[in-house]
């Protein structure tokens with residue numbers, strides 16, 4: 042049975058990188074004594090798929106991963122067992138059973154929503170909200186992206202799905218699929234370049250609010266949270 | 275969750291911020307206002323090394339069982355953070371509460387190897403605690419050292435208030451009680467230390483004095499305070515089953531060296547290899563009850579979620595219930611999909627069978643530690659491993675599908691000749707030859723791969739070789755070249771890879787291992803000149819050490835290459851580790867005649883450890 046788990050990552054846990062989070066959950070699943078499925082061989086490991094990796098320093102309210110279980114009582118029980126094995130800063134928010142034909146978490150990711158604000162002391166001068174709004178409304182936002190071999194210019198705009206500026210923070214939904222994985226900091230760096238500002242590495246405080254998959258509805262592509270394709274039992 | 279001592283900006287700048295945030299599974303949190311004594315337990319190396327140390331986990335658990343004590347962990351900040359902490363004057367903090375160490379009652383430091391001595395100074399310095407014990411005041415924590423290096427604490431005596439000699443499980447509660455009593459009655463730091471110095475196992479350096487002869491050797495060493503004993507006997511747990519053991523060890527977020535459940539099956543070793551300090555200072559052998567170990571294994575796996583379990587001891591094959599324990603673990607771990615790692619097993623039919631069950635034969639290697647290349651020299655060091663046994667083990671392993679062999683040797687052992695060194699190459703070649711003879715061409719899965727490694731022999735206190743001269747650095751390097759060229763002339767040289775250790779750092783380890791109080795000045799100076807993490811090859815600055823030795827008028831050869839007289843007063847003579855000098859002298863003399871000594875179970879050698887009234891010495895007497 043395929044299970045999708047949603048969790049939040051806050052506080053000091055934001056300093057734990059993606060690979061260590063995977064190790065963390067493997068151990069947590071053992072502590073919680075979940076009847077999880079393992080691969081064969083000399084060093085068996087749990088069948089596990091994480092959605093979009095979260096960079097070190099980012100908090101999140103909408104992280105996902107999939108596991109496979111051989112048996113379980115029900116979703117609520119599994120959630121409670123896992124929560125009793127968590128460290129401060131990680132909370133299991135939902136546990137859902139996936140339909141058999143669902144793609145794994147990693148392959149399903151289409152978009153992610155972020156809340157971005159400037160850390161204290163790092164806010165640009167003047168009415169940056171207005172300038173940023175105008176910047177984001179352009180038809181074309183060219184940015185430089187460094188690949189292994191070369192620097193490439195590309196248009197960021199098609200990858201920005203929506204934005205909203207509320208007081209001192211920006212809510213931004215961007216492409217997070219494997220083909221167009223956009224980091225929110227890239228948007229802000231493009232903005233900084235356009236304004237001839239230098240943006241410190243630590244200027245932004247970023248929280249991922251949700252991770253989405255997409256589906257077609259009435260001929261239109263819509264985004265739904267990754268766990269909405271699952272059900273509870 | 276506590277606020278971190280370091281701001282986000284700093285944590286995001288340094289490598290592996292998870293080293294500094296605490297919050298791990300099974301880390302113990304308490305209310306700082308509800309405890310009477312705060313104990314910072316430090317391993318003076320980077321987090322990944324320190325977190326892998328079993329001793330700290332045992333003491334951490336032991337202290338935290340007391341409601342009135344909160345024990346927290348401290349590790350060395352890596353050089354990136356070290357720099358920032360100095361610039362911004364951030365005091366070193368403990369991981370759990372993130373509170374500055376300088377506000378604690380105790381700073382306990384476990385001292386596992388000589389090359390961490392400068393890291394101890396880094397810890398004190400970053401904590402903003404005076405480096406010299408003599409300069410500390412009432413407000414500073416009591417700095418207490420433990421671990422194997424305290425069997426010669428003299429080079430670092432100036433930096434410690436107390437050394438706890440021996441195993442931590444026995445006397446710490448008493449020491450904490452004493453501390454509370456003195457504190458509650460308004461007593462001073464010195465009053466506490468004086469009372470502590472009278473407790474068994476406690477060595478308080480400030481109450482002792484050394485006088486030197488003109489040639490630099492020790493003339494006398496004696497207590498200078500009333501009631502302070504002349505000798506300090508090590509503390510030891512005789513019942514290793516009914517004692518403290520952590521059922522819930524702390525689980526790190528990042529990968530550490532020992533990322534697994536560790537079951538300590540016994541303490542001590544019956545073998546008596548003459549170069550090995552652990553084999554002497556942890557006498558007598560004491561075994562843990564196998565049923566208790568099984569329970570621990572189950573509980574610890576459940577409480578940590580680790581995917582691997584390992585046995586720990588100096589020589590696991592000598593544990594009497596090994597088969598029972600291993601069979602239990604194989605069954606239990608197969609069910610739980612947990613890997614088993616079995617270090618320090620002698621290669622024989624049993625261990626090969628077990629290893630073939632728990633690991634992928636094609637990916638794993640066999641390990642032998644003959645330590646010396648000839649039978650004569652193995653008799654000198656009392657390593658009871660014969661060529662016949664090695665070849666038999668290798669033969670059986672080849673048949674079982676193995677084709678990788680690791681061999682460990684030492685260069686510079688007492689009485690070593692060129693022939694002994696050539697013996698290393700010959701033995702490697704024999705093993706390779708045996709492989710090609712044993713396994714027919716069509717059944718071979720690739721070539722045989724032999725990796726031979728040599729380290730340089732460093733005489734250690736409380737071993738029969740404590741009087742032995744160490745080789746010079748030049749000798750060491752010549753011997754490594756000789757080993758290499760001897761291997762190159764072997765028929766099967768293409769199958770043999772050879773590695774050797776750095777000679778520079780071995781010389782300094784030799785200096786510190788048998789050093790005296792005069793070395794504290796050197797340590798202070800090299801630290802002030804920027805030496806730290808000397809055990810990390812890329813960080814080790816030999817030039818600074820050499821230059822400083824000269825400045826301080828310290829002659830390296832006096833401490834390393836000089837042969838000590840049997841009646842010389844050695845800096846560690848005031849410590850009683852159970853093993854007597856008479857026994858060590860007897861062993862030293864037998865060594866020179868290449869005469870082995872049977873192990874404790876075959877025939878007691880009368881080493882002196884019977885004073886502890888238990889363990890292997892009393893095994894067959896009910």
Ligand code: SF4
Nearest residue numbers: 558874878879881891
């Ligand atoms: S007294 Fe005998 S049996 Fe006991 S540790 Fe010493 S040599 Fe071994």
